[in-house]
Amino acid sequence: MIGAGAGGAAAAYCLAKAGLEVDVYEASGGVGGLARSVGLWGQSVGVGPQHFFSADPRVNELWLEVVGGDFEMVEPVVGSHPARAAAAGSGLGGLLRGVWPRHGRRAAVPEFAHPRHGFGEVYSRMCEFVEKRGGRVHLDTPVAQLVVDDDRVVGVRLNNADVYEHDHVVSSMPPAVLAGRLPAVPAAVAAAGAGLTLGNTVVVYLLTSGQSVFRDTWINVRDPSLRTGRITNFDNWVPAAKRGEPETVVALEYWCSGEHEFWRWEDEQYVALARNELAATGLVDIDEILDGVALRVPKSLPVYRESLRRHLDVLEDHLQGLSGLEVIGQHGPIVRNRQGHGILMGMLAAQNIVEDAGHDLWADPAVHAHPATSRITATGLVY
Numbered sequence: 001m002i003g004a005g006a007g008g009a010a011a012a013y014c015l016a017k018a019g020l021e022v023d024v025y026e027a028s029g030g031v032g033g034l035a036r037s038v039g040l041w042g043q044s045v046g047v048g049p050q051h052f053f054s055a056d057p058r059v060n061e062l063w064l065e066v067v068g069g070d071f072e073m074v075e076p077v078v079g080s081h082p083a084r085a086a087a088a089g090s091g092l093g094g095l096l097r098g099v100w101p102r103h104g105r106r107a108a109v110p111e112f113a114h115p116r117h118g119f120g121e122v123y124s125r126m127c128e129f130v131e132k133r134g135g136r137v138h139l140d141t142p143v144a145q146l147v148v149d150d151d152r153v154v155g156v157r158l159n160n161a162d163v164y165e166h167d168h169v170v171s172s173m174p175p176a177v178l179a180g181r182l183p184a185v186p187a188a189v190a191a192a193g194a195g196l197t198l199g200n201t202v203v204v205y206l207l208t209s210g211q212s213v214f215r216d217t218w219i220n221v222r223d224p225s226l227r228t229g230r231i232t233n234f235d236n237w238v239p240a241a242k243r244g245e246p247e248t249v250v251a252l253e254y255w256c257s258g259e260h261e262f263w264r265w266e267d268e269q270y271v272a273l274a275r276n277e278l279a280a281t282g283l284v285d286i287d288e289i290l291d292g293v294a295l296r297v298p299k300s301l302p303v304y305r306e307s308l309r310r311h312l313d314v315l316e317d318h319l320q321g322l323s324g325l326e327v328i329g330q331h332g333p334i335v336r337n338r339q340g341h342g343i344l345m346g347m348l349a350a351q352n353i354v355e356d357a358g359h360d361l362w363a364d365p366a367v368h369a370h371p372a373t374s375r376i377t378a379t380g381l382v383y
């Protein structure tokens with residue numbers, strides 16, 4: 001399994017549960033990928049306002065199997081700034097069009113289940129299970145290249161050139177990255193991979209004095225005078241994640257392309273900008289902002305260029321021609337991924353391996369929709 005985000009952790013969990021021996025290779029130092037939990041100032045916060053919501057009974061059942069009763073329901077209050085925001089034309093819109101989130105008006109977001117210690121907990125538990133079943137989770141271990149023998153993926157090569165053979169490989173790397181990790185790809189495939197642009201996120205966390213500085217769970221920002229696109233107030237998520245700390249963590253998100261000079265700013269510049277912008281909203285007094293930390297999240301957003309589908313089609317054709325490989329994950333077969341989609345794709349990939357289920361993971365997600373719906377409530381799953 002390449003990657004231990006939502007998709008990778010779910011696939012590895014299901015494979016281990018079916019009795020397979022699983023190796024998970026994760027490039028970063030922790031599990032959870034984009035949905036990881038971040039420990040800051042004694043509290044557990046997410047990469048932006050991550051909320052998990054799925055109607056799919058398979059996904060919800062698996063989620064509850066892993067989380068057990070260790071979750072709380074959050075009834076989000078989603079605000080906009082300014083309160084009567086114009087629908088378009090923010091500074092963010094100028095940088096990346098069509099990236100998620102795109103809606104700035106007061107949104108009716110249904111209540112959702114949140115693990116007490118953050119979403120990263122779900123994926124950590126999945127990986128712990130893999131290890132308990134005799135598998136291995138290799139952190140700080142990026143896969144440098146897939147090893148391909150006669151159109152079959154037979155293993156992975158690491159940065160130190162060590163090769164590990166496997167019967168099946170599941171990749172949750174963005175296909176743009178995966179294309180660059182295949183040996184001897186035709187020029188058209190390499191060009192398609194290079195043509196898939198991914199946007200970046202910078203999340204600036206600010207520590208503010210006092211509790212519940214404002215009542216919103218998050219606020220979509222559509223103010224052309226501000227660069228931030230969204231402000232999250234982690235005081236209004238689950239109390240357990242605060243771990244008894246008295247202060248509030250507020251996060252401001254910024255989106256940009258890798259070529260934009262904004263991506264090359266120093267941490268202090270991001271923090272100074274976020275301080276000023278939070279104060280400019282009038283939500284928090286600048287004197288109440290005690291500290292700040294910037295987190296760069298590269299390759300975190302698909303960019304909806306007109307060429308996207310064309311490039312993905314070229315990659316799909318090539319990757320479908322390789323046996324022994326399942327491709328899941330962010331910006332892959334599912335372009336606009338969410339945790340729930342990631343988990344489902346992981347489950348389906350595992351079924352392809354264990355039961356030879358033949359799910360076409362490149363198909364439109366609607367193909368995989370479950371006929372029944374469900375939702376997680378405080379007392380369990382309701383069908």
Ligand SMILES: Cc1cc2nc3c(=O)[nH]c(=O)nc-3n(C[C@H](O)[C@H](O)[C@H](O)COP(=O)(O)OP(=O)(O)OC[C@H]3O[C@@H](n4cnc5c(N)ncnc54)[C@H](O)[C@@H]3O)c2cc1C
Nearest residue numbers: 003005006007027033034048050051143329330337338339
């Ligand atoms: C700011 C933000 C807010 C979001 N909010 C929400 C939300 O509210 N609700 C929701 O459902 N979703 C949300 N999402 C999306 C959600 O986080 C993702 O869809 C989901 O976490 C993706 O999971 P994944 O496993 O497909 O990919 P990822 O999380 O990207 O996992 C891929 C993993 O692969 C690893 N990797 C990459 N290359 C290699 C390599 N060569 N070798 C080894 N490992 C490698 C990466 O380090 C990573 O851990 C948000 C995303 C962002 C960025």
